[in-house]
Amino acid sequence: MLKIVRVMAGADPNFEQHLEGVQAVFRKAFSFYPAYAEKIAEYAAGHFPKDCEVIILAAIDAKGAVIGFTVTFYFVDLKAAYVDYIASDPDRSARGIGGALYEMMRDDVRKRGARRLFLDALPDDPALNFHPGLIPDNKRRMAFYERLGARPIIGTAYEKTVTPANLGDPNMLLCDAMGDEKPMSRRFAKSVIERVISTKTGLGPDDEPLKGLLASIKDDPVKIRAPLYPAPPPRSYPSPATPIDIVITADEAPSIEHSPFRGYYERPARVSAIRRALEGAPLMLHRAENAGLAPIEAVHDKRMIAFLKETAEKIAPKRILYPEIFPLRHADRLPQNWEMRAGYFCIDTSTPLTSAVYPAARRSVDAAISGARLIEAGKSKLVYAVVRPPGHHAERRVFGGFCYFNNAAIAANHLSKKGKVAVLDIDHHHGNGTQDIFYERADVLTVSIHGHPESSYPFFAGFEDERGAGDGLGFNRNYPIKPGVDDAGYLSVLGRALRRIEKFAPAFLVVSFGADIMKGDPTGAFFVTADGMRRIGAEIGALKVPTLIVQEGGYNLANLRRGVRAFIFAAAGAKSA
Numbered sequence: 001m002l003k004i005v006r007v008m009a010g011a012d013p014n015f016e017q018h019l020e021g022v023q024a025v026f027r028k029a030f031s032f033y034p035a036y037a038e039k040i041a042e043y044a045a046g047h048f049p050k051d052c053e054v055i056i057l058a059a060i061d062a063k064g065a066v067i068g069f070t071v072t073f074y075f076v077d078l079k080a081a082y083v084d085y086i087a088s089d090p091d092r093s094a095r096g097i098g099g100a101l102y103e104m105m106r107d108d109v110r111k112r113g114a115r116r117l118f119l120d121a122l123p124d125d126p127a128l129n130f131h132p133g134l135i136p137d138n139k140r141r142m143a144f145y146e147r148l149g150a151r152p153i154i155g156t157a158y159e160k161t162v163t164p165a166n167l168g169d170p171n172m173l174l175c176d177a178m179g180d181e182k183p184m185s186r187r188f189a190k191s192v193i194e195r196v197i198s199t200k201t202g203l204g205p206d207d208e209p210l211k212g213l214l215a216s217i218k219d220d221p222v223k224i225r226a227p228l229y230p231a232p233p234p235r236s237y238p239s240p241a242t243p244i245d246i247v248i249t250a251d252e253a254p255s256i257e258h259s260p261f262r263g264y265y266e267r268p269a270r271v272s273a274i275r276r277a278l279e280g281a282p283l284m285l286h287r288a289e290n291a292g293l294a295p296i297e298a299v300h301d302k303r304m305i306a307f308l309k310e311t312a313e314k315i316a317p318k319r320i321l322y323p324e325i326f327p328l329r330h331a332d333r334l335p336q337n338w339e340m341r342a343g344y345f346c347i348d349t350s351t352p353l354t355s356a357v358y359p360a361a362r363r364s365v366d367a368a369i370s371g372a373r374l375i376e377a378g379k380s381k382l383v384y385a386v387v388r389p390p391g392h393h394a395e396r397r398v399f400g401g402f403c404y405f406n407n408a409a410i411a412a413n414h415l416s417k418k419g420k421v422a423v424l425d426i427d428h429h430h431g432n433g434t435q436d437i438f439y440e441r442a443d444v445l446t447v448s449i450h451g452h453p454e455s456s457y458p459f460f461a462g463f464e465d466e467r468g469a470g471d472g473l474g475f476n477r478n479y480p481i482k483p484g485v486d487d488a489g490y491l492s493v494l495g496r497a498l499r500r501i502e503k504f505a506p507a508f509l510v511v512s513f514g515a516d517i518m519k520g521d522p523t524g525a526f527f528v529t530a531d532g533m534r535r536i537g538a539e540i541g542a543l544k545v546p547t548l549i550v551q552e553g554g555y556n557l558a559n560l561r562r563g564v565r566a567f568i569f570a571a572a573g574a575k576s577a
């Protein structure tokens with residue numbers, strides 16, 4: 001799982017290693033300006049320019065390597081931030097790290113109080129460009145920022161002014177209004193531009209060329225260029241003929257806050273992205289009824305449930321607790337200290353505990369069980385439970401991976417009283433929790449397709465030779481896939497998994513659905529496209545088994561919008577056809 005750390009002497013336990021990693025990525029991405037690597041070290045040591053705080057964030061992969069970074073100036077008095085550098089490791093750029101880093105950096109400065117974010121980018125306008133050969137790359141970059149929310153300020157001399165900072169290659173100045181619709185005043189724009197240039201070059205407002213540049217800012221409010229790169233229109237997938245049954249709790253349940261310096265991807269914006277994915281679709285919304293504790297207790301260890309409940313009662317509002325001590329060698333000794341129990345029940349250090357966790361996790365279960373009831377009563381052939389938090393990493397007695405209660409497993413266990421159940425997990429990460437819960441059972445078949453645990457979370461489970469035990473021997477199947485798989489590769493593995501499910505002849509199917517298998521997911525390594533998602537949905541729908549789809553992961557918001565739509569429409573369409 002990817003993490004973000006602030007690289008700052010005294011605040012980061014692996015400071016030296018992370019600083020070196022940032023410098024190495026910098027040298028790879030910006031080989032023309034080696035001297036800046038030393039500047040990064042100065043900033044990281046706390047030597048800031050005047051009136052400015054420098055925030056260096058690094059993205060760290062599961063093995064601890066730095067794979068991207070940002071260097072951002074925050075001008076507290078102006079409530080404005082300026083991105084001096086942002087880069088992901090050029091060797092790993094296909095993984096959507098740039099966009100994720102940008103969003104995380106923006107969230108970070110927003111939390112500090114920033115109202116607007118600025119950055120430089122080389123012009124995409126041939127009239128402004130000294131190097132016509134760079135235009136295609138510059139357009140790509142500008143489109144990337146435009147989709148993230150940043151567009152160039154126009155009508156000033158910024159992109160024509162040569163300063164010691166741009167080394168003779170003037171950039172355009174982009175502004176990300178961070179959701180603020182208000183126009184930007186000339187006064188504010190001047191203060192920001194003056195500060196940016198003086199921070200980077202030491203020039204004062206009376207020194208040329210800064211003086212000339214400031215004089216060129218005449219519009220009030222300043223003009224921001226209209227969008228030039230509209231996102232490709234969503235492919236119009238044929239809407240299913242009958243409404244899709246939906247149970248959604250994700251946006252009314254209390255929101256679980258994550259610390260930005262831990263696992264950071266399971267966030268509320270995911271739900272808005274899913275809502276947008278379903279816009280205009282025929283939907284039948286169902287209430288998530290309170291399912292009570294019984295279905296949870298039928299699957300999870302009572303002590304783990306009690307711990308989560310106790311956490312909600314004991315933890316201070318706004319506090320975020322992460323496990324610290326993992327008493328692995330003395331599993332028979334439950335720590336007396338409540339806080340230290342976190343590591344007794346949690347498998348990793350990126351799953352937060354807050355006062356919202358227990359009620360939110362309970363609502364996810366409510367939605368999954370309500371969906372299961374519609375299926376078992378024969379009222380629906382396909383139900384989509386849009387839940388947050390997800391569940392498939394939660395095992396019988398431990399939780400983790402942003403999951404607390406295993407929504408899909410709890411629903412599958414509920415359905416198993418009425419007939420055989422197959423659980424198909426197509427999230428990018430192995431469904432270790434679901435596997436653990438049904439490992440010794442023959443009435444619930446568990447099948448998971450996922451990133452190979454050699455290189456993917458959770459690392460300790462998901463290997464092919466985990467086939468079940470006791471009565472369950474032969475009823476757990478893992479299909480680990482190496483990084484970089486495309487649509488065709490994925491669909492061929494899916495075909496094998498579906499044949500296994502057909503042979504089992506289940507009465508019900510539960511799908512743990514993750515959009516993190518799509519190209520560009522910050523936690524994934526697969527290259528599945530939106531059309532691939534459509535084909536996966538269609539194949540699952542074509543099984544004609546009453547199906548409950550439970551939302552698990554998927555952390556690239558654009559992918560969630562496109563992937564969920566493609567997948568759910570196709571699954572529902574094929575089911576009703």
Ligand SMILES: [Zn+2]
Nearest residue numbers: 427428429553
């Ligand atoms: Zn996942």
